Amino acid sequence: MAETKEESIIPEDELGIEYPLENGNSSVIYTLSGQQKAAALLVAMDKPTAARFLKYFNSDELRKLSSQVRNLPDIKISDFEKLVQEFEEAFAEGASFSQAEERFTSLVRETLPEDEATAVLDPNQDTDRTDSNVFEIMDHMTAEELQPYLTNEHPQTVAYILSRLPDELAAKVLLAQIPAVRSNIVQRIIHLKPVYAAADVIISQALHSALVRQTESKQKSHYKRIAMILNQLDKNELDAVITSLESIGIEDMSNIRAHMFMFEDISRLTSRARLLLFDEIPVETIITALRNADTTLIELTLASLSQRTRRMVETELATSDIGLSQDKIMRAKREIANTALRLAQQGKISLGAEGIAA
Template sequence: MNDLAAIGELQISESAQNRKLTGADRAAVLLLSLGGDNGIGVWERLDEIEIKEISLAMARLGPVSPGMMEDLLVDFVAKLSAKGAVMGNYESTERLLACFLPNEQVSSIMEEIRGPAGRTMWEKLSNVQETLLANYLKNEYPQTVAVVLSKIKSDHASRVLSLLPEEFSLEVVNRMLRMEAVQTEILDKIEQTLRVEFMANLSRGSKRDPHEHMADIFNSFDRQTETRFMSSLEEENEESADKIKALMFTFDDLAKLDGMAIQSMLRFIERPQLALALKGAGDSIRDVFFENMSQRATKLLKDDMEALGPVRLKDVDEAQSGMVNKAKEMADRGEIAISSNQGEDELVY
């Protein structure tokens, strides 16, 4: 038995000496060798994700031979003394990866690590804003959505589910109830699709164009305030003014909605508000609404508009803003698609 034990120890030692350590493994070895008292200063500078990754590496590390530890420490000291200091951040990581990886792969890696926090894809998804995730998932097959929601945190899944269209969400619930064990190949394919199509786009879109934010602010202005600011901006920076106008969604843009969207909106707009909003509107947008109403409803609405007499511009602005906000709310819920001024083909969900 002693001979067998000695042979086993020799095999473990050789395996530990020859195996290749990952970056997290190397960090784990260094911190283990430093111990609690000496390593506390390093631990304090790590964020939560780094601590989890290194802790996981420690737990799975297994035996590390003295020779391997010595080589690792010598290598670390040599690199540290040659550079003077080590600074780890997104920029330095990207520069280092670019030395030995293709640009496309570097971009993919950096997009993922800059994305939501989490070690696994499902942890990352649990930290994505529910509106963004719901807007993406509503275009997927119910079975795919069922798999995704079954893998993320329950509270987050409930918020995402509540934002999906009602019939679609009910189908997803039924699929989740009937779901059996998902094959590894299918799960891997879903993860890869999410990584390529959703997470990468989410990371690229994390830095929002300031013109988009300003367009949202201008959309919230009343007409007089909007005109005043826009006129001043056009004098100082015509290019930015044009970009903001192109990104804004205004009452006149309701004329670009299709018939089904208009009819959906009419179910939620009170007739007095509609009459007041159309009282100050041009003929083109009035016709869009009239064409999607019955003859009787159109006549009653026109009578209401006539009965209003002269109205204050401020009241018209408020009524029109209310309709624009309702359109945006419905678009956020996936009930209608609204088009911005950027182009007739672009859809905002």
């Protein structure tokens, strides 16, 4: 797998930029670039503290910082105080939360395994790997996934394939064979001779189309996994992330949307589907989720409840919601949405024309 590019800690627009003197101030701090300021602070720290900071820099940044340290001018204590104050003010302002792409990337990195996260964030990477070397694809498959492709292959071909796989994976594939075939393959591996490049190409091409279908199947599962992640966001966060993904050209958004469902999407459900859905939801959760909801959503929900439950919900909604946190409301909405997704996966309901078909 190609190495994932590390996110830059030091903004590119601060690398090597000279800051002009402000208001005639002669402090050397105002002549330093952002990179030089970072280097100066690191040098001034005690070793344990500096070591904790260094782990957040990638190798390229560390090389650049190293070159800047050698060229730092003499800095007075009073100037260091100004530098520290400048950094404190920068942190006090905080980072903008409007960067939906970063929010999305963070969610993916924290939720998915590394290889799946990379495939989602860089979908072209799997394609490149497929085209370049079929054995690299096989390295990332399980024995159970490989076995169907090897069942009808000649033992000599299987022996060659196993010789190209990591030892642990090859052992698992070997154990999956019936005893007679297993013995035959082992003997062939023992006496295996170097394979001509042309033969290697033929074997690779024979397996390529099947493995590409496997890769495409995994890509479809990525859509579902990403949708499940996005389903955990609130409406405002989701809108920001979706807008960002569309603006930066993420393809196949329709495939991701097909697996997405939020509480506000219950209007997409049929009357029968809503009846089945709310029959699974505790009354307390329904009441909480409907707090501050729009009138249309409330009416659709109430129409899906039994008369007794409806009266209970209406009575509670008429009372004050003082002390009820927004976080609790969001958890209730998410519980209802996740229940709808579960029922759809079980084939009990359909999420509508834009959702997962039952």
